[in-house]
Amino acid sequence: MINLLKEVARGKRGARDLNYEESLFAAESILRQTASPAQIGAFLIAERIKLESMEELEAFVYVCRKYAHRESRLEQGLDCAGPYDGRKSSFIATFPTAFLLSAAGLPVTLHSSASLPPKWGITLLDIIHESGIKSTALGRTNAIAAAYESGVLFVDAEKWCPPLGEIRTIREEIGMRTIFNTAEKLIDYACSPFIVFGIYHNTVFDRLSRLLIKLGYQRALIVQGVEGSEDLYIDRPTRVYTIEKGVAALDIIDPEVLGLDTTVPEVHWTSQQQLETAEAVLQGGGHMAFNNQTLLNGAARLHLAGKVNSIEEGLYTCKNLLDNGEAWSVYMKWRGALLGSKTGAIGPV
Secondary structure: OHHHHHHHOOHHHHOOOOOHHHHHHHHHHHHOOOOOHHHHHHHHHHHHHHOOOHHHHHHHHHHHHHOOOOOOOOOOOEEEEOOOOOEOOOOOOHHHHHHHHHHOOOOEEEEEOOOOOOOOOEOHHHHHHHOOOOHHHOOHHHHHHHHHHHOEEEEEHHHHOHHHHHOHHHHHHHOOOOOHHHHHHHOOOOOOOEEEEEOOOHHHHHHHHHHHHHHOOOEEEEEOOHHHOOOOOOOOOEEEEEEEOOEEEEEEEOOOOOOOOOOOOOOOOOHHHHHHHHHHHHOOOOOHHHHHHHHHHHHHHHHHOOOOOOHHHHHHHHHHHHHOOHHHHHHHHHHHHHHOOOOOOOOOO
């Protein structure tokens, strides 16, 4: 590991990208913790300064997948890859959108962990805990059973990929974004053919699109979304890269063109406020901005997965599923399945 550190830690001008084999060794050394905490921290900071190459990212994704449980028996659908450091100032639309998509016949995987740096925001796991579902009910067996019941799989990442939990303390002490902030989002726990992936800076569009093509997704949508998430904005256009058949193309999804442009109210977001807003939307109500944002994200993702012929068609489909209560019914099935397991009758795996 010390030899690899000498290559990546020579400063902005002197550092070089590792090749794939070197990157595999580095990832193994970190996730198995054969490297010391000091070496791990130094490597992660050096990579942050240098900026990760596509080969380095690919190797770290490969090793993360190697040590993760990946459930290929579920019906294949869409992976929603949002930031594990959470949200500070925006609605997490991907949460209600997941149940809307499942109601439309598209299985969905959501994944998260307890909040991480650099943002330390509200995460999907925080919202789920707010709903009364305890950590003890989120083991693999229970999560998979709930997915069979509802079409929505929620993955507590550090239960499904334990080495991520084992290096959490180091990441917290570093306090900044590392290569794992990207790699952990691409573990693809349900072996999904489709993915929607959130980014913060448009400078990574090209690198991420080449990586997703290399990882073999049938179709992908890279979204420069709200707070770096996979959620499309509802009050302004969103830049996206659409990937299909190995080709990536830049596009703009504009809510105004679709008649959905809505001013977003200022909200002091808490986990409880996120949950209450999501549940209101799933029942066909809530503030129009958050209702429309869920509709737009649902429509774009249905279109990505080939369930509808256009985003416009997807909007009609999604609105009907919210209005007739089918999306809410899916959410209640999913939540009920996990609440019913919290006594330990099935127990975490």
